[in-house]
Amino acid sequence: MTGIDKSFPGVRALSQARFELLPGEVHALMGENGAGKSTLMKILSGVYARDAGVVKLNGMPVEITAPRQAQDLGISIIHQELALMRDLTAAQNIFIGREPRRFGILDEARLNRDAAAIFASMNLRLEPTVKVETLTIAKQQMVEIAKALSYRSRVLIMDEPTAALNDAEIAELFAIINRLKAEGVGIVYISHKMDEIKRISDRVTVMRDGEYVGTVPAADTPIDTIISMMVGRTLTNEALVIPNAADAPLALEVRNLRRGREIRDVSFSLRQGEILGFAGLMGAGRTETARAIFGADRREGGEIWVRGQRVGIASPRDAVEKGIGYLSEDRKLFGLATGLDVRNNIALASLSRFTGPFGVLDEAGMAKAAQGAIRQLAIKTPSDTQEARLLSGGNQQKVVIAKWLLRDCDILIFDEPTRGIDVGAKSEIYKLLNALAAEGKAIIVISSELPEILRLSHRIAVMCEGRLTGILPGGSSQEEIMRLATMREPAMELRHAG
Amino acid sequence: MTDTAAPAQKSGIRISGAFHRLLAFSGLIALVVVFSLASPNFMQTQNILAILQATSVNGVLAIAATLVIITGGIDLSVGTLMTFCAVIAGVILTYFGLPLPLGVLGAILAGTASGLVSGTVIAKLKVPPFIATLGMMLILKGLSLVISGTRPIYFNDTPGFTQISQGSIIGALVPALPIPNGVLILFAVALIAAFVLGKTALGRYTFALGSNEEAVRLSGVNVDRWKIAVYATAGSICGVAGLLIASRLNSAQPALGQGYELDAIAAVVIGGTSLSGGRGTVLGTLIGALIISVLANGLRILSVAQEWQTVVTGTIIILAVYADILRRRTL
């Protein structure tokens, strides 16, 4: 691909962008949020039409104007934003458009067999007949990967495939990638996780502001060089100062929280100025716990105490009134009002603050607050009146973070806050969380990235299968966390039995 | 509208799928029980047949609407399209005097053609389904009047015609069960539609389109073609409804049909199909259509004053759907 241009209303997403992929190569595409990575790949896979430039396949210029054409040319893509049909089963999603038929009738048995075979080859335990909407995002992501694999393409594009995956799944994915590579498949790999780039890719192409910056071999280029190519300057990666919060007053106490098999008797406390990390494997129940505390889901038992007082939280509204904020892990479904503009999304949880007499809104105040947040979090958007759905994935995540910062809660629960966020912004967010803690705010960070948990937390709560299997001090080792995260036979259950 | 926060399943208690499905009938069964107790005339064979007969046309229209609604669209033209197809049958059989099978074929093809037009306007011109089918509703209403010369076309010269809906093949074999053919046709259409939805590619894409049209497009599927196919299928089904109503009335009444779309859509939604697409069943729609006719019939049998009938109907429709919501929540 050479000389690719692409503009959207008010945004020049690509200008003279360039990319090249060899067979049997894993080629990482890097860049900050909004650099144009997804857009470039959408052009390659026939989702967008380019404004200018040439696309060549095996040396021959090709015109790709529809996803179908890309598929026929042997190009398939795993989109950054999940593109699944929620009401269909996993197997039905994978083979959409290519259903096996017999006498015109769908061969559902074969469909499920084929899907099961793909899952088996991925070492994935998943019923082909389960409806996609009942799956966690991680499992949904695995379905997307299975779908892309099922095309047996010569070119496979993966746009942040690991954003929602845990380490075990990532390892599995990398095994698959290595297998494909051996078969001569060319793979475009987009990710904001720097360690993965080193582990998996052969070459790295960096983009900035829609332009081509350079291509370097992955093995002999230091990470810092790649990062400075991305952000156009060197990032100082200063060690974080974690002020001690051990004797600060209690902000939040959760006692014996229960719901079915997802949350089994979870108790912990959180002090003001403290960051409590939540680690665990996919499906450990961290999200469920957070949602139950926030009142987003029903509880079957347990008490919640805020600042030493027992509170009844029956809905998110109650939680917010008690000063609790929750940043959801699924921004598209639960975080963003995609039809509204950036300004209103940022103000959404704080509208009452901007409401004057007769319910009239202080639009100027909202604009000022939104623009402040846009600057603070370096959200890449043409203006605060841009529709939120038109932002790049990482910038959408920042908008949701800005919403909760503006709300000014005392207790903040961040569920996968850096999902899809670039390195530069990530360290900004780490700094921000630290600053918030320093202000005395109590923070829970749920993350599937252990380095992130280790870097941020004063203490680390580990969950496994709905139980809190232990709370570790800040400096604990990864091995210690993994041991608790896989502790199937818990001591707690025995204690209850006795 | 989102079920994502669906509560956890009660551990221990597991209710079998069959029982679960049976409960879906609960609103209908409750109505039947109440009316049976209230009036001895309700549970008579004659009256049950009258109810089924009254369901046949709306049921078939509702099945057509179900297909379209599952794609996330809407079809306001089902009622006037039904009439248009009846008029076409009238022209073929009475004005041209052609044989009965041609009339049947003509009515169904007219439905298909109209569905093709709606589908094309929606898929290719990107006109929202509400507007496209609203336009078609008016166009077909006008055309029915134009073609028929604004008067009913009678089928007196086609002796077998009234048998389509009013005859009883079963009754000829088992005289104790004089189920009218119209009712059989309703069930046949329901079976075929359920088969198409569950077992064919068309059905698969119907659900997929309603679930996430953009994802289907990104998967390389020719979204436009399948969408048009769904509207065309729904149109053909409206053609069957046209034959049913024409046969019942032994005439094509060109002015009839507007307003029928609301009853059809109501049956679909009462039956649990979501207007936002992606989910729905033909069985649910049948139950929805039956609830509507049982209500109307029962209230009449009880000689409830007509103005109160409307009030009661409105209330019970809300309660029936609310009961269904409660049932799903507690299971």
Place this chain on the structure above:
Amino acid sequence: MTDTAAPAQKSGIRISGAFHRLLAFSGLIALVVVFSLASPNFMQTQNILAILQATSVNGVLAIAATLVIITGGIDLSVGTLMTFCAVIAGVILTYFGLPLPLGVLGAILAGTASGLVSGTVIAKLKVPPFIATLGMMLILKGLSLVISGTRPIYFNDTPGFTQISQGSIIGALVPALPIPNGVLILFAVALIAAFVLGKTALGRYTFALGSNEEAVRLSGVNVDRWKIAVYATAGSICGVAGLLIASRLNSAQPALGQGYELDAIAAVVIGGTSLSGGRGTVLGTLIGALIISVLANGLRILSVAQEWQTVVTGTIIILAVYADILRRRTL
């Protein structure tokens, strides 16, 4: 429905916002031009006033429907609620003989109350808006007949009543411009609704609910309360429509109203508001309502046969929306 694959902006050419808004009128303007050329009677002051007067009731109903549709809901009860409010005004003014302002207040409060009921059923009982308002449509229709004793209530004892819609305050000041009050009320309602939608918290939540209700709930907003408030506001606006129609007919006609919801929703959708919620404008709805009345008036002025009027109306509704889609795509 997704615009993600929208083609690129023509570089260089930038069209100002004002011009862009003007073009939204293009369908309407085209119709006006065609009818003016076709008939010298069309562009008469009298006729323009007749068109505006004819728009007033449907326009006000469509504004009510706009609010609800932006939340992603639907209100099928606007037509019969209008009638119900008119009947309430009749009971207050004619049966009880109370003074005019109380009748006006009563009609509007009746609308608010009904909206509160619909909104509560939708927000608290989670009954889908289609079903809840379908039920309310029937309930209100029945209640209007019951309360009025199935006969019209005349306002002969309330002399000022016909002035609400038919009088002309402007005409009294500027005799050359005898714009009926009904039209002024329409514009007043439109201005207020636009203000509420654009400038107040209620309006902001209206859009937010239609955009992603779950996200709004998880932001700690009392979603139920705002949703109920939107339906209640829409209900109050239907109360205004009830006064308008009662004043025009100098009577509350209890049987009228059903079917009016379709015209109202059509105006909303022609005006560019999406039925899936999250976007829409009052100005668009006004234009949509005007397109409907200009079409009806123009075709009648041209003495087009009525069956053809329907055909042409259906076609033009589709074309008008298609033209709007093209315009947005090329800009």
Place this chain on the structure above:
Amino acid sequence: QENYDIALISKGFQHQFWQAVKAGADQAAAEFGVNVTFEGPDTETQVDRQMDMLAAALSRQPDAIGFAALDSQAATPLLQQAAAANIPIIAFDSGVDSDIPLTTVTTDNVAAAALAADKMAELIGNAGKVAVVAHDQTSRTGIDRVDGFVNRIAEAYPDIEVVSVQYGGGDQLQSTEITKSILLANPDLKGIFGANEGSALGVANGKTELGSDIVVIGFDSGAAQKGMVESGVMAGAITQNPVGIGYETVKAAIGALNGETLPEIIDSGFDWYDASNMNDPEIAAVLYD
């Protein structure tokens, strides 16, 4: 005298005409001590809805049925079913094309509309343009009244031209808008015939809103129409005798149940009324509110 159960299935329910028929039926019910129910579809196009009502009425096993057919042929099978069950049928309003009904209580709509044409001609001086606003394009009464009026004009008044026939569904508001369009399109129009109550009121309303002085002739009565005839907005109107139709239908049904022989047609008649005669006792008796 037995407490008979008599089901009346009419063509409509909500309009004042049908409410007047119902009033007549209720009056007879009270007088003869029988039980009467009254039902009809929302609009006069819903033939199949009427069939469902008739079927439900049959299931109720009433002693007799009064029936105003929207379409005679469509009803034949159900009427045969009633005959088989020995339930006497009395037709009312427009007739039923069948020999099953024992008698028909009816108005001759063609003749009634022709009378309206004669009055129109007289009032506009036998020359000029007129128009018709009717309720329905396909129902029997709609067709008969339009045909009766238009044919009479064509036959007897060569200098009168019917420039427009439009249909407003009997909806007052819609009929108002139609009237205004007709008036604005034909500034030299002399008169309009509104072929049922809703249409007539709409025509009068449109005339008032435009401040026109055309001749309006209405059909049926009702408080509003009577008021307009009195005030002169409407020159006059044709009235049927709906109360009489309802009364006679029930009475005929009781007669049939008591084994009396009934005449083939019970003509309920029609009259012209205007400001000059509407207080005459025999006219006042057939007008209703």
